[in-house]
Amino acid sequence: MHTPAYLAGLLAKSDGETLYEHTWHVIERLVDHIRLRPDLPARAGSPRLWHRLFWACLLHDFGKAATGFQRVLQGGKRWSHRHEVGSLAFLPWLFSDPAQEDYRWIVAAIVSHHKDANVIRDLYKPGGNAVHDLTADIAAAPLDALWHWLDREARDWFDHLGLKDYGVEFPHLLPRDQAVTLICNRGAALIEQALKTYRRFVDDLQCPDPVAGSTFHNLATVTLALRGLIVNADHSASAHTGSLPTLSGLAAHDVIARLGWSPTALYAHQTVSAQTSGHAILVAPTGSGKTEAALLWALGASPPSPDEPGRPPARIFYMLPFQASMNAMYVRLDSLFPGLVGLQHSRAIQALYRIFIEDGDEPRFAAQRAGAQKHRSTLNYYPIRVLSPYQILKACYRLKGYEAMLSDLWNGAFILDEVHAYEPKRLALILTLARYLQQHYGARFFVMSATLPDLVKDALSKALGVYQEIRATSETFQAFQRHQIYVLDGDMHESHHVQRIAADAASGKSVLVCCNTVIRAQHMWQRLAQALGPDAHVVLIHSRLTSRDRTIREQIVQRACGITADRRQPIVLV
Template sequence: MKPLPWPDWQEDLLAKSQQYGGETLASHTWDVLCRLADLYRLRPNLADLAGGVRLWHCLYWATFLHDFGKAAAGFQRRLRGGPAWSHRHEVLSLAFVDAIAHDLNELEQRWVVAAIVSHHRDAPEIRELYPAGLRKDPLSDLCAELQPATADHLHRWLGECANPWRIELGMADVVAEISPQSHPIDARRIRYWLSVYHQWVDILTAAGTATTARIPGILLRGLITTADHMASAHLQRIPEPIRHSWQAVIPAGRETYSHQVASAGASAQHVLLMAPTGSGKTEAALAWALGDGSNPPARIFYTLPYQASMNAMYDRLCGLFGNNVVGLQHGRAAQALYARFRDGEEWSATTVRKVQWEKNLNLLHARPLKVLSPYQLLKALFQLRGFEAMLTDYARAGFIFDEIHAYEPERLALITGLMRYLRRHVAARFFVMSATFPTLILEQLSDVLDTPTIIQATPDIFARFRRHQLYLRDGELTDPAIITEIVTAVRDGKQVLVCVNTVARAQMVRDLLMQAGLSDEQLILIHSRFTYGDRNRLEQTIVERCRSDSARRPPLALVATQVVEVSLDIDLDTLYSDPAPLEALLQRFGRVNRRAAKGICPVYIFRQPNDGQGVYGRHRDPEQAGHIVRVTLAELERHHGDIVDESAVQTWLDTIYADPLLREQWLTAYQNISRQVEQIINGLCPFQSDAQREDEFEQMFDGVDVVPACFERDYVSLLVEERFIEANDYLVSISKQRFAILRSQGKVRPAEETGQRRVWVVQTPYDSRNGLSFGDTVIDPDWS
């Protein structure tokens, strides 16, 4: 609905081409202002972080002016199908700053100018396009693009509409009235305002500039670009924060635990929670985030380490809050969403549009609750394009980190570095939870979060969750007698979890179980080397057949790698596991007898192989490789045959990490990256992204997408039809090391007829039961 007054005299001025809606300049500007008002209502106290400047006042007036330069004759011709335009409209918009500058102090003038000129391009690009000191200033040609009559219309619009609109939008309390004055369009004045902008950028980028001095610029650019992108995407309104009280997240009929109540009471604090797996840690985290519902965080971010656990948590939270509240963001979120949205249809353009819209909402920072990988958060730390909008979205947000133990010390150092930055500079809150925290990790988190509140499940809760009896077994779980034992357990009606450390080993165990007599119906194999389409189907099948509240629990053997360790709400009857670090083993235990409703269930850990299998404790010295596994086994020997007391597991972990070699390795790796993160943060500056750091960010991921040769024709056909999401269902992620080996063996070649896409085909066997097979013994860990 149009506000009054409305600039009917300039309805011929466009802001978007017909291809993108054909909106008029006035309509688009109003839409951006509406989204800015939504952002103000979402985070009304954000100005507290802006160093005393009237943040919303500056943003309103900058937003009103930000697209005035689109009235240029060449730009208007371009929108109507004419030739390309070589100038930047946001620079021409600076010609109108003089109309309001008299009612702004010097600092506010700088803020308004920066918001206008930076809302599309980084500062170095603007400086390069319009360099100072040339004999013929390119700004003169830019000004000539704006006809005097058009400039008069824009001044009239500013004079008649800007003040009433701020009242219409409910922003009069934070946006002061200004009395606009018409000024001639003058290249010298644009040059002056550009110099004001570049001087501020130079100050911010100078060595020794405090990080706190850069936060206002980050918020300024983050807010105006977010509002602009939301309006351009035709987002009608920003969804409200979740306003439920914490009691709403406790399932009906289920007991409320004291650590959940304590978490709700600590909603204004940083919290570390230690509680047994299955004792409602997720509900505790949500209780912390929501509190009594009276002061909800603008955004809640729920982070998990594996795609399988993220997908499962997305389903769980959608069931609790609804699909329109929860977002999913990871490298293959489109595939996961497509599998959930298509409702049995083979292909649907409507479903594809829905998936794309969902992705857009995540990029627009619109969902109140988002399930994602910490690596998505780290994009901001690496100063990738749009990082200011990301950091603005994190301001005063609540962050939940589930199973923090799952990250290697180098990755953990990156995550904690970001935590420290967000806590100090944008008032973010953190809730970090795990079944256990080794003191080594607890010390780092306590430092990063500045002495957080520590909440532990009470001794009686730990006692009630004594549900596993630990047995160490000689040999390996691949020994014939053990395979027979697993088959017998399945035939006796049990659901058996078989956890191994590598994909090749998981495939071998499945084959051995098949040979020993289990049927396809009695076997499920899950690892990272399935196509994304098969992987999604497997995850949903596992949750359906093995979840704790499933009405039908058919006997089966679930053979899995690390992908089942975290947050999958599944509940099997017993475990057979390769040796691994204690934190990983505890997560595997947590998928067995999850609710402690089956008495005491056995969990079997094998003594071999004890070399870490190239997954745990990698080291150049073979004598030190896998050291953490051997130290873990030595500690477990002391508890062989015992019922696991989860309240005592902290002591087990501390004993393990007291090993001098382990402690030195862990601290050295963590501290080296921590120092690098500090340097990155010291260089984090608004108005300029860093394309070079994109390569650094990508190096964090040890994966290459490939297409099994058997699917090449299907994959290419879908690409030709522009059915990209479905095409990606045929991709498999393999490690860079494995890719290099296959390439050296001549088993990798480019896919045919894929246009601009660089896609690799691997000529190795694939089937929907085993995934991609390589037929050799090269180490291939599974960390997806």
């Protein structure tokens, strides 16, 4: 979208990107979100959500036209005002009645897209000089050009993007002379009125919502979506991510085809998973295709949307408790859905770097790829996310960007793997989050485990409500019964037990030795390394390793005995 000549002098970024170009990219990313979740306004109980967001996105940076802001972008001195507050002066050109709900919500979306309400309150106190100083800079902007933008280009955008189909309306635009005069003569009053409306809006959020208990009709939830979506669109546009990839067109049969399987060769629990549309709990043995069953569930019988029956979920979130299993799952899913999978955990950038190095990338390019992919994940770019539940739990503590994170959870399919592996307090947090998301965000959950204690199952039942229990057949359990357990008396560190471990390793077996403290693990590793000699593969992993060393050692183990290892070899892992 090329900037018209009459707007070419208005910049949005110091790199030379024009205000027109940036605003177009923001609108493009908003439309990506609209097409991703077209039924969100109805489900959120806010039928005019897309209308309000479109106009908020279009006007959100008009305040950057202020002369002071333009000077900053061209290397001038610091400007002490907020451009988003300046943007409020232009709202009456299209929405002249402050009593209208559209005005109220658009004001909130514009003024909050960078700073929290308390910051705006402190900077622009009622009756202060700050608004008058800001208005002087706004009045000196090329107001004619901005008006022509709304009159000509914005109408073309509206038609080109088919926004009428999503409930967006084009309100009456004030005549040019009247619009320009209004800001020049009453700009400060217009901004004061908008800030007063915003303060009242924020105060209303502190009051109990009369319908807070009803699903999808919570004022706070809608407000989070409003701010989250405009922030998502703005940040993605600034990062130039391009169009958001989606799962559109993918279905269960695509998973089967990409795996190279035959539909008739599925296990019974996989077939049932593909036919299940609501919450589900799967209990099946290790190695019997639980991951594939989860993908078939996510892309299979998804609940029909009013707009598009059978559409895939907006996002798939694959949650695991351990970073090693997350890294392995990322590689596995990326091979099935290249370019659609993101990895999110505290050491994701190191893990991605190692994965790209293993793929043959040069170190510098691998570092750039890893950094770029991690950045895209923070922008909610990828439609399939491999992550820990704690990444989502951050939103509950209102950490920076939590609204954008929450807005990307709407209509998501959540796969909770290895649910038995969490300690009780953390599992309680995760299940409370699951209950909240399925009640307020239209989330579906697929929980799976090889072993599911009754206590955990009862807690899941309370969190999810109605769900389908899927269980592998007894024949499948029998076929995958790969382990026999013998309990030996004594301490593992006693000499005869150490000798037995060493003898098993020397005979060509792979041996896993689990100790309950780092020091005991270190001592055991030293004794086994001495007993087996320098040619033996004895690997030590514990929580005090650096991220780099841990990743290297995990890769050694995966190459030696991972399920996809080409050249398996005996190994001792302590």
